[in-house]
Amino acid sequence: MGELRIIPRVPYGTFSEQIHARSTQHQQVVKAQLELTYRCNLHCRHCYTDPYNNPEFLPRELTRDELYRLLAELQGLGVIWLNLSGGDIFMHPQFFDVYEHAYRRGFLLQLYTNGTLFTRATIQRLQTMPPFTIDVSCHTLNEARFDWFTQVPGSYRAFLRGMTLLRESGLPFTLKTKLMNWNKDELDDLRAYTESFGQSFGYTTSLSPRLDGDCSSLTHRISTEDLQVIGQQEPASEQGEACHAEVPLGRPETDRLFRCGCGTNTIHINAWGELSTCTFQYETRVSLRQVSLREAVARAFTQVQNLRYQRYTPCRSCTVHQFCDKQPSQARWEMGDRQAPIPYDCDVAMARAESTLHQTLVHPLKRPSQGEQHTS
Numbered sequence: 501m502g503e504l505r506i507i508p509r510v511p512y513g514t515f516s517e518q519i520h521a522r523s524t525q526h527q528q529v530v531k532a533q534l535e536l537t538y539r540c541n542l543h544c545r546h547c548y549t550d551p552y553n554n555p556e557f558l559p560r561e562l563t564r565d566e567l568y569r570l571l572a573e574l575q576g577l578g579v580i581w582l583n584l585s586g587g588d589i590f591m592h593p594q595f596f597d598v599y600e601h602a603y604r605r606g607f608l609l610q611l612y613t614n615g616t617l618f619t620r621a622t623i624q625r626l627q628t629m630p631p632f633t634i635d636v637s638c639h640t641l642n643e644a645r646f647d648w649f650t651q652v653p654g655s656y657r658a659f660l661r662g663m664t665l666l667r668e669s670g671l672p673f674t675l676k677t678k679l680m681n682w683n684k685d686e687l688d689d690l691r692a693y694t695e696s697f698g699q700s701f702g703y704t705t706s707l708s709p710r711l712d713g714d715c716s717s718l719t720h721r722i723s724t725e726d727l728q729v730i731g732q733q734e735p736a737s738e739q740g741e742a743c744h745a746e747v748p749l750g751r752p753e754t755d756r757l758f759r760c761g762c763g764t765n766t767i768h769i770n771a772w773g774e775l776s777t778c779t780f781q782y783e784t785r786v787s788l789r790q791v792s793l794r795e796a797v798a799r800a801f802t803q804v805q806n807l808r809y810q811r812y813t814p815c816r817s818c819t820v821h822q823f824c825d826k827q828p829s830q831a832r833w834e835m836g837d838r839q840a841p842i843p844y845d846c847d848v849a850m851a852r853a854e855s856t857l858h859q860t861l862v863h864p865l866k867r868p869s870q871g872e873q874h875t876s
């Protein structure tokens with residue numbers, strides 16, 4: 501008989517830290533986001549996937565059998581955390597087939613949903629195979645504004661019904677708020693609502709162009725002036741965005757176009773079965789209908805890791821880059837150039853850096869560029 505091997509028990513936080521450190525060091529993929537569908541019952545005004553929530557595009561989406569094969573490949577690759585997102589996951593016609601298949605494969609499942617589609621039946625089915633967590637978007641508690649923003653009358657009432665069911669269910673969930681120019685005055689109400697579920701409140705602010713390059717979603721951005729005022733009242737409240745508390749100033753150590761850690765331990769697969777390193781990396785995608793998952797990861801990581809700044813731009817030597825949310829794909833849509841700075845992101849990065857470091861800094865777009873020319 502073989503020797504009995506005891507697997508040590510460790511707290512979840514320790515397990516997660518160890519796996520993240522090891523996977524980053526060895527470039528082992530442990531996290532994946534899988535968009536099951538672009539279908540959604542809502543049409544939020546800031547939504548980047550909404551252009552493909554259209555019958556014309558639905559035939560391109562992965563079938564259930566393709567998703568089953570993909571789940572097997574994800575397990576084989578060593579993925580631990582699997583985020584199922586959309587669109588809205590509950591709009592996928594075979595959601596529970598796919599979900600339960602994924603559950604049986606042992607992933608820690610994180611579900612993204614708008615919260616309006618919960619029913620007693622869906623809650624009961626989730627209770628039999630509980631996810632690791634459910635993230636529900638909550639951007640306003642005002643009925644008229646909710647329905648205006650989602651462009652679907654009655655959506656606020658559906659959201660409240662869903663939240664009542666979720667509250668009673670015992671399932672683990674978290675509310676996510678995005679602060680924008682139209683809901684910034686609701687901060688106190690949103691905080692109180694989140695805290696009423698025993699959760700701590702936080703928010704994110706970044707918005708992205710739509711997947712087809714339409715930048716109208718960005719008109720909902722909160723102004724940097726408002727962000728500064730709120731930041732002074734609400735220190736360190738950013739949720740889900742980078743923690744900048746101990747970040748020093750300094751020029752980037754590398755000329756890589758993607759300096760965010762893209763291409764280390766995380767992958768994103770869109771509803772059409774195209775893989776890349778993150779949700780917002782639109783251009784460098786590899787079709788999983790043509791190559792294996794392992795091959796697609798190798799190709800996408802190599803491509804993204806090899807992209808470099810080719811000429812001088814303020815981003816190349818920016819000393820507040822660690823406070824910045826700039827994504828090169830976004831710069832391509834918004835500024836017409838992946839290497840260009842995004843002025844809004846510069847303003848936000850400055851505000852964050854000054855409030856964290858308690859110093860007055862020179863704005864990245866106002867620094868002299870002469871001495872930098874040699875770096876191109």
Ligand code: SF4
Pocket residue numbers: 540541542543544546547548549550586587588613614
């Ligand atoms: S609920 Fe999500 S996927 Fe649906 S329209 Fe709103 S942002 Fe887009």
Ligand code: SF4
Pocket residue numbers: 814815816818819820821824825826840841842843845846847849850864865
């Ligand atoms: S977008 Fe602005 S803040 Fe961000 S890295 Fe470029 S210059 Fe720096």
